[in-house]
Amino acid sequence: MIPEGFEYAAPATLNDALALLSQYGEDAKILAGGHSLIPMMKLRFAAPTHLVDINNIPGLSYIKEEGGYLHIGAMTKEVELEESRIIRDKYHIFTDASKLIADPQVRNFGTIGGNIAHGDAANDHPAVMIALGAEVEITNSTGSRWVSIDEFFYGFYTTAVQQGEILTALRMPALNGKSGTSYHKLERKVGDYATAGVAVAITMNDDGTCKSAGIGLTNVNPLPLRAKRSEEALVGTGLTDEDILCAAQYAAEDCSPNDDLRGSEEFKRDMVKVITKRMIKKAISRT
């Protein structure tokens, strides 16, 4: 399968890329890892007139803790997350997620920025970002702004990134010794999108009660979903089995999955409940 014809440019600076995007207008697309975009172009679900390849722009790929945040550059590849020391030691949620995203060859190319900018509730990183309370840096020719992940997703394939803009970075509050995170998705086979996926981040108080909780759900809602009632059900509690079950029940009630090849709505709600319960326990065990 061959994509429709298009023009291609691989600018060497962010400013050049932004200028090209503005010049080409709404039919231009950014090429990052290409592992969502190129398959769609081959199937002709997407037919951009111009591709602006941002792989030659230096400085968009990094993972670092600084000023109380974990900063991740938009062009950081899945494999780099998997292999990063700081991620492996502290941010287990990414290690859990990366292993379940596509396969090793795809992870050699897919970027975290592309995964989020794609605006697909089936992708795994959006829920992870929700759990971690991330912010997204969006850059255009006049400067950059930070957008909360809760205000980032507009609809299917549409996000806060507007024409002429590039998602340049992500940042999330750095975790400390009192935090634990986890992610799991049920998938039918390697490379499949989630039947249901749940991301959890828990921070404890010194007295063993729950200080804060972040819970994001994958592929069980039109938009990546923050399970608000579930989070509220945990904060301030001693995280007993009953508290956890209550949070899991709310998550199952508050999402709205579709009946499809991956399962019925009822089955998916059940899976959300089971996975939420397990991921809360796993996150607690990692605090």
Added chain:
Amino acid sequence: MHEIKFKVNGVEQTASVEPRLLLVHLIRENLSMTGTHIGCDTTSCGACTVLIDGKSAKACTILAVQANGKDITTVEGLATAEGLHPIQEGFKEAHALQCGFCTPGMMLRAVELLEKNPNPTEEEIRWGISGNLCRCTGYNNIVTAIQYAGAKMRGAELPSTEPEFV
């Protein structure tokens, strides 16, 4: 058209390509190297796997223009004048192929896996080749072949390649 310059198996190449040309077609059609296969054409099977600057990649999902300045290895580049690459020897010794369609991609993926993890466990191998489908062998002998190649490359004792009957 874009003029691109790249290396395939150590040999400098140039090509004039349309942006929409896929890397797998550049390799198979422009360079007539048909060892790189096309199976699913939808990024699932791994039959088209090549190495780009040492990283395994599904060539059906990369544009040929993206290969500009890159160093590509295909199955044709594995053997040297001295003989087979250890991974090829492993596949031969362990009977790790039947129809052979998945084999080039499987071997190139294994080369990167062993580069990063010279002594992988069975589970690490199975996760490591999870982007490569084989419809014939049932994978067991492929796992043995990769263990064999790893041992050979490390200079360790070679594992038995006798098939297990259960």
